[in-house]
Amino acid sequence: MTIPENIIQCAADCNKKQFMQCAFQQKFKCLLITGEATDEQMRIAFELIYAEYVDLAGLYQTREFEMSAYIDSLEKRISSVKRFVELQRLFLKEFDVPFLPGFGIVKKYGHRLYWDFNYPDKDAFLKKLQQIEGAEVRYQAELNKKVNELVEFRKKRVKKEFTLLESRKQFITSMNRLQQNKYVIDDKTSMEEIGLMIKDYKDMAAEADMEKSIRRNKR
16 A cells, blocks of 8 residues: 555654554554545554664564573473483383482472382372473473464564564653663654664663673683
């Protein structure tokens, strides 16, 4: 659909107040400069503004990293617990006792195991291992779900099909954080400027984290 020139359709021309009206109240008419336009034309114009803001701020990269990190943590959990159960069964079969030093591996995932040397009960221990396996099934389902979400997310990014990533609360929190760090923002600040501020702040925060990590490793 062709967007008429009487509608704001780039981040440089859209200010913070107009952006918030569109994003959180669906009041797209604030983008109309003169004359008339359809609701669909104004909605699409805002999508163009939002897409540009997302690119400038690096929000898609951040979201993709968060999703990938969560998937990685799920994969590590599933792999660790599965290997733990397999090895405990083998150890119990070979030595008639479980490998006690390994209990801490699953304790961090909320699974507590106990072995009484005075009254050893192999069947009860094996049943507990089965219960652990049963409890972990939901994490495999969660992993499958998140992998599919990441695949779809990347497809949308390639096709430039941007969706709103922030709630009103998240957006306001971001603005407050920028202002606390001496960035000057008011209702008239353009979304191009805000996008660049967010990217600049994130880059500085990442650099600071890297420096802290280097200092810790040198100790």
